[in-house]
Amino acid sequence: MTLTDIIMAVVSVLLLGIAYLAISSKKLIKGVIFLSALSMLSVVSYVLMKAPDVALTEAVIGSGMVTALFVFTLLSIEKGEAK
Amino acid sequence: MIQYAAIILIVFGLYGLLSNRNIIKMIISLNIIEIGLNIFIISVGFVYDGIAPILTSTNSSSALLYVDPLPQALVLTAIVIGVGTTALGLALAKKIYSKYGTFELDEMGDNE
Amino acid sequence: MKNLIAFVLSVALGVLMVLSLTNNDWFAQFGYVDLADRVSQSYIDKDVTGNPGEIIFGITSNPENGAANIVTSIVVDYRSFDTLGEVTVLFISALGVALLLNSQDKNKRLALNFKPNFMLRVGSRALFAIILMTGVYVILHGHLTPGGGFPGGTMIASSILLLYLADDQFRTKVKGFKLLEGVAGSFYVIIGLLGLLLATYFLQNFLPTGTVGDLLSAGVIPIVYILIGLKVGSEIAGIIDNFLTEEEVSL
Structure with a gap:
């Protein structure tokens, strides 16, 4: 067991x-926020597996843009309920 | 180790997709499947002691040991497709909400 | 009962996948892949059409593909047709979102629940420039460092998202985004057709590739990545605008 293996095991348990x-x-x-956290952890696993391009893309898109789209949808719903 | 975690992520996502009756949670489950699949495809190309597939001034020769760049190229485009499909799904969910007033599949259709 | 069936089905799929993993004839053992068996070795050595010998950063000039970032060389050169199809999928999904949410310039945008305070307004103006500049840097250096058109374009879109969050009245010029998106997509196809005319096949690199590692190198790769960055950025910014406008409620 090298250090990389140990970090990978910890990241796997956290992902699950x-x-x-x-x-x-x-x-x-809450589900949306946990999805964002899951995306951020997958960035760690990409970096561990030596894929910096994918890590950069997932960090920008997965935890930024997708979360924003989910939150906007939920926001417009709450507006509708308040009326 | 991380390959098995990716497979269990796919199983979690599939179970969430089949058992949830809420549209937003189904889209969240689809995203979890996508993340698991991306991690699995990247893990197919990993090599111990390999370096990232970028020539730099310190890793300057193509004769060194690199990790497999092809799965990374495929996943790079798959992530961007993922945000497109997620946006389309959320737009549909918004339309459904404005018509039925709910996200639950079971409550639809009985409020004429 | 339904949940039980769902559980059994998904666990059965997982067991099948784990069984296929343990068979090492189908999947190489994790971390012990022999790249010489795979097609990727030719992409790393850049010897798909001819053997240039060892590629040295900063010394080798005019190989068949001049990108120092091997992932970029696959995405934009060797498998560029794949990327063209992928950009088309993103275009169609953005079109679907625009059709479904029926966003027009006369629709008013969704008001936020909170009033943006002074710090948020001023700080977002300062951060906007920095994020935009990082996006442009990432796009321009896509063939040398990690990044490229896809993350860079999304960074540009997220700088516009920041402007939307900081000001309740802000709306971008949606028509300009649509125009930019169409122009960038058409130029991608035109570059492909130029490759067909000046060289031999669609999307072939028809410019000299230069020295590996220079900023001005790699032929059409930086041009195509700039086009992809503009297209992805304008598409995702358009999607954000669609999500933040509300339809005229007809009561």
């Missing part, structure tokens, strides 16, 4: 835990 939380959370906004 956060994915379980994202699926099982009752409130939608």
Whole structure:
């Protein structure tokens, strides 16, 4: 077991835990935030597997843009309910 | 190790897709499947002690040991497609909400 | 009951995938891949059409592909047709979002729940320039360093997202984005057709590739990546605008 293996094992366990939380959370906004955290952890795994291009793309798109789109959808829904 | 984690992520996402009746949660599950699949494809090309496939002034020769660049190129485009499909799904979800007033599939159709 | 069936089905799929992993004839063991068996070795050595010998950073000049970043050389040169199709998929999904949400210039935009305070307004103006500049840098150096048109274009779009968050009344010129998107996409196809005319096949590199590692090198790769960056950036900014406008409620 090298250091890379140990870090990979820790990242794997964290990935599974956060994915379980994202699926099982009752409130939608919590699920969206856990999805963003999952995306950020996958960036760590890409860096560990020596893929800097993919890591950069996933960091910008996965945890920034997709989360923004989800939040905007939920925001417009809450506006509609308030009326 | 991380390959098995990616497979279990795909299983989680599939279970969430099949068992949830909420549209937003189904799109979240689709995104989890996508992340798991991307990690799996990248892990197919990983080489121990390999370096990232970029020639620089310190890693200057093509004769060194690199990780496989082809899966990285495929995943790079797949991520951008992912944001497009997610946006399309969310737009559909918004339309459905404005018509039925709910995200739950079971509650649709009975409010004429 | 339904959840039980879903659980059994997904676990069965997972077991099948794990069984295919443990068979090392199908999948190489994790971390012990022999690249010489794969087609990727030719992309690393840049010897798909001829054997140039060892590629040295900063010394080798005019190889068949001048990009120092091997992933870029695959995305924009060796498999550029794939990327053209991918950009088309992104265009169609952006078109679908625009059709579904029916966004027009006369629609008013969604008001935010909070009032942006002074710090957010001023700080976002300062950060906007820095994020935009980082995006342009990442696009321009796509053939030398990690990055390229896809993350760079999304960075440009996220700088516009910041402007949307900081000001409730802000709206971009959506028509300008549509024009930019169309022009960038058409120029990508025109470059491909020029490759067909001046060289032998569609999307072939018809410019000299220069020395590996220079900023002005790699032939058409920087040009194509700039076009991809503009197209992705304007498309995603258009999607954000569509999500932040609300339709005229007809009561």
